[in-house]
Amino acid sequence: MTKRIAALALAPVMAAALTGFALRQPPAPEARPLPPVIQPLAGAPQIALLPPSAVTALPRLAPQVTGLATATPEGLQHDWPGLHLRARFTGTALRLLFDDAANRFRLSLDGRPVAILTRTGNQVVDLTGLPPGPHDIALEKLSESPGPALFGGVFLPPGSTALPPPAPAARLFDFIGDSDSVGYANTATNRACTPDTVFLATDSSAAFGPRTAAQFGADYRLIARSGLGLVRNYDGADPGRTMTMLYPPPPETPPQIIVIALGSNDFSTPLRDGEPWPDAAALRADFTRALVAFTRQRHAEAPHAQILLLVFTEYGADILAAHQAAQAELASTGLATTLVPLPKLGRHACDWHPTLDDHALIAQTLIDAITALPAP
CATH class of the missing domain: 2.60.120.260 (Galactose-binding domain-like)
Structure with missing residues (x-):
């Protein structure tokens, strides 16, 4: 997910009508100066x-x-x-x-x-x-x-x-997602931030993926980018550049765990005129088909990996229903996945993104889910 800041404009006549009332001022953006090199x-x-x-x-x-x-x-x-x-x-x-x-x-x-x-x-x-x-x-x-x-x-x-270089970790976890997986501005303490603050407050090593991998003594890869959805980017932007289209060629070393954390950008904003889906039901069905195909592709690249579908359920019933339908279709063809629904997050970092505490909660949810997986 990316920016979701709402702006409120008051007409002069409304301002005049409210004379005598104390208007709450929006918080000043958190502004961190760029440090030396x-x-x-x-x-x-x-x-x-x-x-x-x-x-x-x-x-x-x-x-x-x-x-x-x-x-x-x-x-x-x-x-x-x-x-x-x-x-x-x-x-x-x-x-x-x-x-x-x-x-x-x-x-x-x-x-x-x-x-x-x-x-x-x-x-x-x-x-x-x-x-x-x-x-x-x-x-x-x-x-x-x-x-x-x-x-x-x-x-x-x-x-x-x-x-000689250090030996690689015995296990490798892949985390596929969007800005939440990147760790967008996760060290910030304010939802309103300048662009430099977003840059300086982002620490991908403290995002939920690396935290989860560390618990198991595993290494990690992040295949994530802000604003990307599986079939629809945030607010319908750049329709030709979704994760389905930009996913890189598979690395030589296959992972043992794959966490797919996509869908927040697909479902977080209303459909715009001119988008290819006539309604939310059509988007949900298209996302389900794409998630099934995307998961099968990841399974083909790493046949022995266990796959978890991480769902940010705060984006409504459609995102959860689409994941449940995809999981059921995959299971019907013999490909088992683990659905991991998340509780509502605080999201007090820049542009309503998860804080370090939120990332710790997501990581613990994944740690519990991975611990409960059957032996591969």
């Missing part, structure tokens, strides 16, 4: 910015990468949320190359966050003064990309040497 945290090593030429002659360190990204000679091209990577090395220095004017990352060293990196541009982040010995480096993408960006890689300055 490097925001060191407690215990951070020395961190500086260098030009891209600072890594030209250096060996590249091979990380363990999770998330949707395309490996190119220049690095990892990415535009879906939730990209994260880990690498190991020994030495006192490390360099990371970015070509990314859009995103925000958390950099951790030996299990402790040491810096937030915001819209680095085409620069090298240079870490020096680390204690001698082996180190574990982690980089997590926190933001939602407005378009493709590039992470150029991890490089070893003189005196630092590569260690």
Whole structure:
């Protein structure tokens, strides 16, 4: 789901008629100023910015990468949320190359966050003064990309040497959804926000998907984008760019758990004139057909994965009925799914999105549902 802010306009004559009454003013938008490119945290090593030429002659360190990204000679091209990577090395220095004017990352060293990196541009982040010995480096993408960006890689300055990357987690969970799955502005404390606040308040690593995966010692992928629906985007926008059409090719590593959390944007706003569905019943039937086909496609890509259908029931009876009908049709052909209806959420973050407390509630609901699944 995306923005659902209602605006109230009062005509001058109404304003005059209300003279003498105290009108409640709308809350001022939460406005967070953009931080510097490097925001060191407690215990951070020395961190500086260098030009891209600072890594030209250096060996590249091979990380363990999770998330949707395309490996190119220049690095990892990415535009879906939730990209994260880990690498190991020994030495006192490390360099990371970015070509990314859009995103925000958390950099951790030996299990402790040491810096937030915001819209680095085409620069090298240079870490020096680390204690001698082996180190574990982690980089997590926190933001939602407005378009493709590039992470150029991890490089070893003189005196630092590569260690084998960490082993991947034994289990992998995929979360397919919209802005709620992204973690849109989930750290905000106000529903009214500036665009910069939405950007700075989004932390995909704290969304319900990563929280759920962490409970099972699993890794995660987020295949999610704000505003997307399965057959109908929020308020009928961009009809040629739904999740059905934009879903990426399947990664090489299949997941063990797939959570499909779509439908909020399909059903949250009334149909507009000119849309292809004559009424809500037609939209519900079309969504059901699409969800059945979409789920079968995910099953074909990962035949051993267990699939959960997460339903944001606060969007009315149609979204739940469509999911129930899809589950029944899938079951009739031998494909079992688990329906996970959610209770009403507080949604006090930007533009009526879930807060961190809401994400914790969703995660716990999924944790309970996954725990109750039969052994695969």
